[in-house]
Amino acid sequence: MAAALSSGLLSAGLAPLKRQRRLLYGLIFLARPVNLVLMGLTSGCTYGLLLREAPTLTLYAERWIQMLLSTVGIAAGGYWLNALYDRAIDRINRPLRARWVALVGVRRLLTATLVIWAASLLLCVGLPWKVSLLHLAALVALAWYARWGKKTGLPGNALVATLTGLVPWEVMLLTRTTTYAADWLIPLAIVFNFARELVKDAEDLPGDRLYGVRSLPTQLSPPSLESPPAQRMGTFAGSGRASFPCARRTLGQMGLGIPPAGQRSRGSSPALGAVGRLPSSKPSPQDRHGRRPHSGMGLVKIPPSLVHS
Numbered sequence: 001m002a003a004a005l006s007s008g009l010l011s012a013g014l015a016p017l018k019r020q021r022r023l024l025y026g027l028i029f030l031a032r033p034v035n036l037v038l039m040g041l042t043s044g045c046t047y048g049l050l051l052r053e054a055p056t057l058t059l060y061a062e063r064w065i066q067m068l069l070s071t072v073g074i075a076a077g078g079y080w081l082n083a084l085y086d087r088a089i090d091r092i093n094r095p096l097r098a099r100w101v102a103l104v105g106v107r108r109l110l111t112a113t114l115v116i117w118a119a120s121l122l123l124c125v126g127l128p129w130k131v132s133l134l135h136l137a138a139l140v141a142l143a144w145y146a147r148w149g150k151k152t153g154l155p156g157n158a159l160v161a162t163l164t165g166l167v168p169w170e171v172m173l174l175t176r177t178t179t180y181a182a183d184w185l186i187p188l189a190i191v192f193n194f195a196r197e198l199v200k201d202a203e204d205l206p207g208d209r210l211y212g213v214r215s216l217p218t219q220l221s222p223p224s225l226e227s228p229p230a231q232r233m234g235t236f237a238g239s240g241r242a243s244f245p246c247a248r249r250t251l252g253q254m255g256l257g258i259p260p261a262g263q264r265s266r267g268s269s270p271a272l273g274a275v276g277r278l279p280s281s282k283p284s285p286q287d288r289h290g291r292r293p294h295s296g297m298g299l300v301k302i303p304p305s306l307v308h309s
Helices: 016-030 033-053 055-085 087-093 095-104 106-123 129-147 154-175 180-203 205-210 216-220 229-243 245-254
Strands: none
Touching: 016 055, 016 095, 016 106, 033 055, 033 154, 033 180, 055 087, 055 095, 055 106, 055 129, 055 154, 087 095, 087 205, 095 106, 106 129, 129 154, 154 180, 180 205, 180 216, 205 216
16 A cells, blocks of 8 residues: 555556556545445345345346446445545545545546446446436436535435445336335435444534535534633633733733743743742842842832842
8 A cells, every 4th residue: 555655656666557547546446345245135135125025026137237337337436536525634644545646636536436427327228218217317426425415414424325225126117016124225225324424424513524524423523612721711811811801901101910921931821820930040140340230029020220229
């Protein structure tokens, strides 16, 4: 992985075959192959449950493979487009993904998305018109989600979960068969994917909050509750100092205020600013008679001219 993420990943100095192989690896990584495998397993489980009830459905095996390839292609294009539009947020939440987007290139990624979506729509030729219409609607929904829907939070999560729940349903549309067990895969897929979306939103909280994504974790965790106690106390103290500038300036003229950080002596303590200052270990300057002035230890500082008069 470290070698693949070197600065010369797709540079002209690499051999053409090696460069194309690394480009293919980047596209596979950005397509989230684990999610695609889960999608294929969901479709396969549905088809297997239907085959158990009606063994004659083996006649639909070729069409099922054709439909599955179209489904996976549309999903992969959606992931590529999502990575393309989320590259700024991913620099904070998922730096590795943002690095691969930069290395593959925006133009290559957009071209790959359009090509795989066109191929997926071509695979719909020969399938039932309901399945073809469903794939076209899923393609449009994924494009909307990648561009605008992600920032909506829960509505976007519900859309992605619903699209995942359509994977078992399209198998039933293809075979025109349904069973009780296969019907249950639809709500299970929706609930499971919706929970995964919420978990991912919790992991992506820093970048989502910075870029205004209205996810559920950003709504349930205000920024003030995330800052550490010491930082909150510092913010409170800073607001207090800003609220009473006149009183702070007056106390400073009377010798009762806390001196600025640059004017404190090495032995001073912020907690003792209103009561007095500890004597500094640094020698104080001598006056013209060779005597050292005394510093006050009480509430009021004694000027050196009164001490040696």
